[in-house]
Amino acid sequence: MSSNYKPQLIEKNIQESWDKQNKYVTRIDDREKYYCLSMFPYPSGKLHMGHVRNYTIGDVISRYKRMKNFNVFQPMGWDAFGLPAENAAIANKVNPKDWTSQNIENMKVQLKSLGLSYDWSRELRTCDPDYYKWEQVIFKKFFDAGLVYRKKSMVNWDPVDETVLANEQVIDGKGWRSGAQVEIKEIDQWFIKITKYAEELLDSLETLDWPENVKTMQKNWIGKSYGAEIKYRLDGSKDFLTTFSTRPDTIFGVSFLAISPNHSLAIKLAENNKEIFDFLEKCKEIKAAEADIAKADKFGINTNINVIHPLTGDKIPIWIGNFVLLDYGTGVVMGVPAHDARDHEFATKYKLDIKQVIETDNNELPIVEKGELINSENFNGISSDIASKKIINELIRLKLGEELIQFRLRDWGVSRQRYWGCPIPVTYKDNVPKVIDEIDMPVELPKLKEDSLPIPLSQNKDFIEISENLKREGDTFDTFMDSSWYYARFTSSNNNTEIFDENTRYWLPVDLYIGGIEHAILHLLYSRFFHKALRDIGLVEGDEPFKRLLTQGMVLKDGAKMSKSKGNTVDPQSYIEKYGADTVRLYMMFTSPPEQSLEWSESSVEGSARFLKKVWNLVNKRKYNNLDDQFKFSEDELAVRRKSHATLKKVENDYEVRFSFNTAIAAIMELLNFIPEDFKYAEASKSKKYCLDEAILFILQMLFPIAPHICEHLWKEFYEEDSDIEASWPKVNESLLEVEEFELIIQVNGKVRGRVKIHKSAEQEEVKNIAINVENVKNFINSSEIKKTIYVKDKLINFVI
RNA sequence: GGGGAUGUGGUGGAACUGGUAGACACGCUUGGCUUAGAACCAAGUGCCGCAAGGCGUGGGGGUUCGACUCCCUCCAUCCCUACCA
Structure with missing residues (x-):
């Protein structure tokens, strides 16, 4: 044995011996199973510190569980479809498939050098037809189950490149490559009815051993709210505008209705009104992301059309407001400036009436809390909750409203206008869509011609046009589709004839899922939805995919997320080469608890290496x-x-x-x-x-x-x-571990003034006498009277003087 | 704008249930070893103070015998916001 610790010598040998024994290839046996899953990576080319942290945590727990005699399954694979491959293809003139494969090879070598105990025999990549075939099958089953439909929806449109842009590709309202002003455009897209499961997704959160903050985020995202649907008749018409409000008690304070710029009424009015038309054009300049809409200055335009207030009969003006989302509720907001901060801001800006109808101790408008009604005709003096019920009953009687439970959660738009993704398995005969038969799956993504840039699939004529009136769907799936069911496919990834099998039944659910906190909502919610929908079509068992969740914090450098654009990345590979995998793993685990963000520190790595050296030398x-x-x-x-x-x-x-x-x-x-x-x-x-x-x-x-x-x-x-x-x-x-003595802390007025060894069997009176006679304690008590003595057994005594 | 987190020495962090603030490391200082350095070993290290002691967990306020921990409020930073993954 060499006398110095040289990780480079021992790590490679040990990794090879694990490989040779197939040590981490897992089979069903009669021990208790433990499925430990770390979120699979996007193959960007190089492992980053976030991966190292994530996968080390998973490996530590897997190895610990094995030592505790669990049958541990820890697979690894690749979330291989997505935008970066297309960007790289354009930037470096490489085929997305080749680029992705190359990256996977590189990253696999890196992962192996970390000594992670994966069952590589189950490796999968989402860009393989063997994988996405089954995704197309699931889509068909979802379609047959009535979970899929088509709807128009907004996208960021680059008029120069003539492509749809992701939110991150829109910078300051301009396309990142063309620099053109991006427009909001409405196109037909496929949607999946996740909202059908809203109630269950919310309720079964309670059964999960997940961090509270993640459960809260999901709960708020689903956003169940109780309220009323209220109908306002358009003045001089038989048509109605319908709004949803969680505060029907404030209905007497309504001074305007605001509709979304995308509302059909707004679009209709724009046809004959230049001002409104220009206004809508201006609204299209704001990027489709919620954060951008919410942060944009609130502006509006009066349509000069009124609705009739359902209870007072007053005329209420309709405005178009750029802050109203068509996708949420009905796309119509009832403006109650006295009791809603945003409505207040809007009414102040456009000098609209502000009528207080709720009274509380606080008298500064807007009063958003509940209180007692005023200025509300025969509902005056009633408290908010009771008044809401009475007002809803009144609206029901007038057939102008009803009680309604509303969810914030929207259906999931899964169409993407790209190349590097799973083709949506649909054909159109004379524009009528039909999901293709399972026997014709997979619909394979066509290979790109030599030197061709990755043009969106829809522009690939050879692929699209089957015959004169039979065409293929040209959109691909959202990559969240790919990652919504991989946890289940890992169990059966070698099975080419069935999507899931007896291994799936044995291994599911995932006992512990580990990944970044940034996935707390979307990925985790989509996966939970998939599991429930797959359950209902008989493909998996159980109600939830991930029993326990561990969300790791970000790896930061200089207080910011490591990213290429900030130029603050640290390459793990050089550290593995210099110090060995064990030191890197130890450093990652030692320097911060997993749920907190980890600030990278150069010099602390040395300390980890030093400790291993000490172990070695001992x-x-x-x-x-x-x-x-x-x-x-x-x-x-x-x-x-x-x-x-x-x-x-x-x-x-x-x-x-x-x-x-x-x-x-x-x-x-x-x-x-x-x-x-x-x-x-x-x-x-x-x-x-x-x-x-x-x-x-x-x-x-x-x-x-x-x-x-x-x-x-x-x-x-x-x-x-x-x-x-x-x-x-x-x-x-x-x-x-049973000890007879302990150290008693002696406090005077809550401050430590002494400590003394006490036998565990000592009575309180005895302890008090010993404590009070400790020299330093005596000095502090002096001749003062002891007003109170607090004694915490086996811990401390506190004299209050 | 909304939702979720975080804030403790020069640095990363510990204190798990309201009961010893600063475990364990990094760094630094001094000493040893060495021609010298690296490595290693020993001692010290929250701040102020000669000391006694006082102060101290982002700021301000509160509850309590006792608060990093609970409540109110303000500030800063990070994550998500439905087409980055």
Whole structure:
């Protein structure tokens, strides 16, 4: 054995031996199963620190669970469709498929060098026809189940490049490549009825062992609200405008209605009104993203049309407002300036009536809280909640409204006007769409001609035109479709004849899903929806795909997310080469708890390397003595044993319950520092040797999930060549942890003034007498009267003077 | 605009249930080893103060015998906002 720690020498050998044994290829057996899944990466070309962090967390837990005798399944694959491949194709004149394949090869080598215990036999990539065939099959089944429909919807349109742009491709209202002013355009798209599952998606959140913040985000995103649908008759017409409001109690304060610029009424009015037409044109300049619409200055235009207030009969003006979203509710907002901040701002700007109809202790408008009604005819004096009910009843009686539960969640538009994605398996005969038969799937993405840029599929005539009146759908699926069911396909990815099989039934649900917090809403909600819809068409079992969730924070540098555009990326590969995978893994786990963001620090990496070196130097050239524990241990020997077992207990809890790897590592470091020098001497007594051996085994076992190469290597050298460290986990000896004495904290007025060793069996009166006579405590109490004594057993005593 | 988080020494962080603030590291200082450096080892290290002691967890206020932890308020930063993944 070489005497210095050289990770480059040992890591590669150990990784090869794992490969040779097929150690992490998993099969159904009779142990308890554990499906540990980390979010698969987009193959951008290089692993970044966020990946390293994500995959190390997954690997630590997988290895720990294996040591605890679970049958662990940890697969890895590639979210291989998406925009960056098209961008790279344009920038570097490479085929998206070749670019993607090359990237996958590179990243796979990088992942392997990290020593991650994946079952590579289940590897999948979403751009393979073998994968997306089944996505097309699912689409058909969803269609047959009535979950799919076609609807017009808004996109960002670049009039120069004549392409649809993603939100991130619109910069300051301009196309990123052409620089042209982007317009909002309405086109036909495929939608999936996720809203049909809104109620269940909301309710079953409760059953999930997920972080509260993620559950809250999903709950707010789904946005269930109770209110009323209220109909306003257009003045001089039999037609109505319908609005939804969560505050029918404020109906007497309505001073205008605001409709979306995309509302059919607005579009109709623009036909004969230049001013309105120009206004709508101006609205089209704001990018389609919600954040941009919400941040844009609120402006509006009076249509000079009125509606009739359903209860007062007053005439109320209709405005068009750029802040009204067509997709939410009915695309019509009832403006109550006195009781809504946005309406107040709008009414102030355009000098519209502001009529207070709710009274609270607060008298500054807008009053958005509930209160008691005023200026509301015969509803005056009634509290908001009761008044809402009464007003809804009145509207029902007049047939001008009804009670309604509204969701913020919108149906999922899955059409994308791109090339590098899964073709939507539809044909059009005389413009009538038909989902193609399963037997004709997959509809393969056509290869690009040499030197061709990745033009949107819809512009590929050879693909689109089957015959004169039979055409193919030219859109591809949203890549969120690809990633919404991969967790299930991993279990059966080698099965070419069935989408799912007995492996799926064995492995699902995912026991632990690990990924970035940035996916807290969209990806996780889509996947949950997919699972429920797949369940209802009989393809999977259970109600939820991911039992437990761990959301890791971002990896930052200089306080910002690492990104190419900011030029603050740190390449993990150079660190793996310089320090070895174990050091990088240890650093990642030690430097920050997983849910928090991690600030990259150059110098701390050194510290992690140093610790592994210390472990190496302790164990190296030493040999397990194979002694039994029949010794009369001295006090300092007992202290070492106690420390070993207390550390083990803490580490188990940190790994399993808290996912708090940084404190687990700190505890292992403490144990290492705790071992007295004389225990390590060659001439040390057998009882000391026993204590040291025990500590060494524990350290290697506890550290193995995080730094598997060095620990496995040392385990074989120190303990037994033929023994598998990953098939072992020590047991806590609880009796060693029982102590007779503890340190009592003595406070005077809540401040620590002394501490003293106390026997656990001591009575309160006895403890008080000891505490009060501690020299420093005496000085502080002086001759003052003790007004109160607070005693917390086995912890502290506080004298209030 | 809305939703979700975070804020503790020079730095990363610990304090798990309202009960010892700063564990464990990084860095720095001093000493040892060395021709020198690196590495390693030992000691010290929140701030002010000679000390006694005082102050201290983004700012302000509150509850409590006791607050990093609970409540109110303000500020800063990060993530998501439905076509980046």
